[in-house]
Amino acid sequence: MKEANKVKSTIRKNEFHIKKKFGQNFLTDENILRKISNVANIDENTLVIEIGPGLGSLTEFLLEKAGHLLAYEIDNDLIPILNKTFIGSNFTLINDDILARNIDEDINHLDFKYDKVTVVANLPYYITTPILMKCIEDSKYINEMVVMMQLEVANRITSKPSKKDYNSLSIAIQYKTVAKLAFKVPRTVFVPAPNVDSAIVYLRTKEDNTVKPINEKYFYQIVRSSFVQRRKKLSNNLNSVFGYDKTKVEDLLESLGYSRTVRAESLNVEDFIMLSDKLIDFKA
Structure with a gap:
C-alpha cells in the first residue's frame, strides 16, 4: 500500500521516531483511510478539525474534500514534515495539545466561512475520553465527529441500556450526541501495531432543543x-x-x-x- 510504504520509509530514513508517550500508531491502509473520509461526509463547505495528523496519511484524503483543514499536532518533530507535505491556503497547523486550546477561538481566527465543522481523528487510546468530552462540551461549532478509538471504548460509547458494555461513559456521550459504530479496524493496519483492535465511531451533536437536566x-x-x-x-x-x-x-x-x-x-x-x-x- 502507498500509505504504508510512505510511513515506513519516513521512519526508516530516520526522519521521524515513534514516541510511545504520545500513543502514536500510524494508520497505513489506504482503503481504510479513504473509508474514514467517506464516513465524515465532508465537502468544500466543511471545516475539518484533525486531531493528531501524525505523518499526514489521513490528512491527504481529507484535503481532497474539505474546504479548510485545521490540524492540531502535539509532537514538535512532526511539524516540519507536515508543513513540507501540505502547503496551501486551505491548511492550518497548530503545534499544541488540543486539550490546552480554545477550539472555538482557533476557529474564529480562520479566514474561512463554513456550513459545518467536523472533527476527524485517530485518537491516542490513553486520552480518548478527555478529547471527546472537550470537543463535545467546549465547542458550540462542532457538528460531527468521526473518530478512531480502541474497540472496547467504541463499544461502550455506542452501547444501549442493559447491555454489558453500557456504563457512565455511554450516558455522558449519548447525552450530548447520537453515536454509532461505523466499522471496525484490525490492529494489523497500523505502524506500530497496537495490542488491540480499533473502531471508527460517528458522533453527531444533538440540537439545542434536546431535553436537559436542571443542573x-x-x-x-x-x-x-x-x-x-x-x-x-x-x-x-x-x-x-x-x-x-x-x-x-x-x-x-x-x-x-x-x-x-x-x-x-x-x-x-x-x-x-x-x-x-x-x-x-x-x-x-
Missing part, C-alpha cells in the same frame, strides 16, 4: 455514582456515594416507574435526567 454538573455526578459498583442496586450506589437514605431513594425510583431493585445499567439518558432532577433537592 448538568449534578447530572454527571449522579451518572458516575450510579455505576460505582455495577452489580449493586442503584439505591445502594447512591447511598454509598451521597449518603442518601436507601428506602427514600427506592420510593422515588418506584414513583418514577422503576423497580426498587433496579440497577443503573437499566436506565437510559432520559431516565437519568429525570432522576437527577428529582434528586437535586433530596436530603439524606
